[in-house]
Amino acid sequence: MLYAILCYDSEDVVHAWSKEHNDAVMDRLGAVTSRLAAQGRLGPTARLMPTTVATTVRKGATPLVLDGPFAETKEQLLGFYVVDCDSLEDALAVARELGAASGTAGAHEVRPLMVFNPSTLGEKTPA
Amino acid sequence: MSNPALDWIGTTLTAARPRAIAALLRYFRDLDVAEEAFQEASLRALRKWPEQGPPRDAVGWLVLVGRNAAVDHLRKQRGHVALDADDESALPDPDSGETTLAERLDDAHYRDDILRLLFVCCHPQLPVNAQIALALRIVSGLTVAQIARAFLVSEAAMEQRITRAKARIGAADVPFETPGAAERAERLGVVMAMVYLLFNEGYSASGGDFERRVALCEEAIRLARLLLRLFPAEPETLGVTALLLLQHARMPSRHDAEGQIVLLEQQDRSRWDRRAIDEGLALIDKALRHRQPGPYQVQAAIAALHARATTAAETDWAQIERLYATLERLQPSPVVSLNRAVALSRTAGPAAALESIALLAKPLDGYFYFHGLRGALLHQLHRDGEAREAFNRAIALAGSVQEAAHIRAQLETLSPTP
Numbered sequence: 001m002l003y004a005i006l007c008y009d010s011e012d013v014v015h016a017w018s019k020e021h022n023d024a025v026m027d028r029l030g031a032v033t034s035r036l037a038a039q040g041r042l043g044p045t046a047r048l049m050p051t052t053v054a055t056t057v058r059k060g061a062t063p064l065v066l067d068g069p070f071a072e073t074k075e076q077l078l079g080f081y082v083v084d085c086d087s088l089e090d091a092l093a094v095a096r097e098l099g100a101a102s103g104t105a106g107a108h109e110v111r112p113l114m115v116f117n118p119s120t121l122g123e124k125t126p127a
Numbered sequence: 128m129s130n131p132a133l134d135w136i137g138t139t140l141t142a143a144r145p146r147a148i149a150a151l152l153r154y155f156r157d158l159d160v161a162e163e164a165f166q167e168a169s170l171r172a173l174r175k176w177p178e179q180g181p182p183r184d185a186v187g188w189l190v191l192v193g194r195n196a197a198v199d200h201l202r203k204q205r206g207h208v209a210l211d212a213d214d215e216s217a218l219p220d221p222d223s224g225e226t227t228l229a230e231r232l233d234d235a236h237y238r239d240d241i242l243r244l245l246f247v248c249c250h251p252q253l254p255v256n257a258q259i260a261l262a263l264r265i266v267s268g269l270t271v272a273q274i275a276r277a278f279l280v281s282e283a284a285m286e287q288r289i290t291r292a293k294a295r296i297g298a299a300d301v302p303f304e305t306p307g308a309a310e311r312a313e314r315l316g317v318v319m320a321m322v323y324l325l326f327n328e329g330y331s332a333s334g335g336d337f338e339r340r341v342a343l344c345e346e347a348i349r350l351a352r353l354l355l356r357l358f359p360a361e362p363e364t365l366g367v368t369a370l371l372l373l374q375h376a377r378m379p380s381r382h383d384a385e386g387q388i389v390l391l392e393q394q395d396r397s398r399w400d401r402r403a404i405d406e407g408l409a410l411i412d413k414a415l416r417h418r419q420p421g422p423y424q425v426q427a428a429i430a431a432l433h434a435r436a437t438t439a440a441e442t443d444w445a446q447i448e449r450l451y452a453t454l455e456r457l458q459p460s461p462v463v464s465l466n467r468a469v470a471l472s473r474t475a476g477p478a479a480a481l482e483s484i485a486l487l488a489k490p491l492d493g494y495f496y497f498h499g500l501r502g503a504l505l506h507q508l509h510r511d512g513e514a515r516e517a518f519n520r521a522i523a524l525a526g527s528v529q530e531a532a533h534i535r536a537q538l539e540t541l542s543p544t545p
Contacts, residue, residue, distance in 0.1 A: 012142035068359035
């Protein structure tokens with residue numbers, strides 16, 4: 001079974017990290033992910049840019065584009081896509097398309113990636 | 128903090144500081160009391176958190192503990208029988224009431240609290256340097272020694288500057304009522320200007336060591352992001368944050384190993400901070416969707432064009448010239464016109480640029496960059512005699528050894544005096 005592990009922390013705190021602290025954390029995380037990669041168990045990983053860079057497209061007949069991250073606690077994270085886009089407009093268009101295709105309520109948060117490491121899983125797919 | 132295992136407490140306190148002090152200021156309406164209350168709460172955090180671990184809501188914990196400690200202290204001062212300040216069991220457990228506390232301190236409240244705290248530091252009666260020093264001391268929590276080093280003044284002088292600034296604020300009326308929309312926008316504008324000046328203090332200062340200046344720039348970016356989290360849909364807040372990130376990205380390449388200035392054209396672009404650029408570009412994209420241009424957005428758009436050019440030769444000077452023309456309309460100033468002339472020299476040639484700055488001779492007569500640019504344009508037009516005069520004037524006005532050295536290097540390229 002493939003699992004997604006989602007990271008939550010306070011942005012205020014992470015932004016207060018010194019460069020040295022940030023580097024030390026990344027090194028420690030790197031040690032964990034390298035081991036997983038060596039075992040052929042690591043899928044794609046990413047570090048997101050801050051929520052200040054996020055834009056949210058709320059689904060609906062006329063999708064609503066809002067500045068800021070998705071912040072509704074009554075809806076749950078169901079999945080995510082990583083898409084190569086030329087611009088924010090391009091990314092918003094994809095989000096609208098996904099919204100129209102999935103119907104109902106909910107939203108898509110569009111947030112650029114700061115770091116992206118492709119998968120080491122090869123052909124393995126979820127059962 | 129000496130113990131690296133306790134680093135997280137220091138970081139958590141730094142991160143919580145603006146929100147916590149802002150909330151305490153609302154309770155006590157007195158900057159000193161709010162600061163002391165936070166100080167007291169921080170001391171207790173250092174005692175309690177190592178064993179208990181961090182509270183789920185660190186800001187809420189600090190506000191509640193700080194408030195109780197300060198109330199207690201004030202009561203004691205007035206001679207009332209008081210709670211024993213050291214008996215923590217006498218304080219309500221900050222973790223138990225977390226939900227209600229979190230609700231009371233919801234983002235809407237925080238937003239006006241933090242804006243007020245920053246706005247108080249920007250009191251119009253305070254000189255700009257004092258505003259920045261005060262914000263660094265109170266909001267960012269830098270020590271007086273750190274701020275003094277950044278401003279290249281003695282610790283005693285900085286201490287005095289900050290004490291005076293606080294006294295002035297104390298004597299003035301601090302606006303505690305919840306601001307209306309227009310007032311909020313006005314406050315935000317004043318605060319953004321201070322954050323931008325703080326950044327420039329680090330970015331433009333030629334003295335002081337590199338590390339300290341970078342620290343000021345990073346602090347400004349932290350404050351800009353804080354403002355942006357509070358006002359995520361303000362195009363100018365998006366713009367100023369983008370601007371700071373895009374400029375900061377060039378920091379590593381602006382001086383050579385000897386500390387000499389390296390012009391944008393000659394900078395090693397591979398040393399630019401790609402992550403900061405990507406974030407800045409993403410923010411300016413968001414800002415432009417609002418179609419409400421403002422000075423910060425235009426400046427960020429200009430910085431974005433430089434950032435997008437992989438080599439100096441690929442710079443889109445025509446677009447930069449148009450953006451400076453827009454900036455001239457939005458925020459007319461001789462310095463903006465001077466910058467436009469730089470772009471104009473690329474699109475229309477040195478003669479046109481020289482003509483465009485003729486009218487600036489008077490307002491910018493005492494401005495280093497005016498004479499530096501004028502000298503360079505005259506040199507390009509093979510009027511080396513006049514160029515020499517302009518460069519000499521620039522050297523006389525140079526604000527630092529590096530600036531003077533930079534012009535001297537250009538003087539050397541001129542044909543010898545006839």
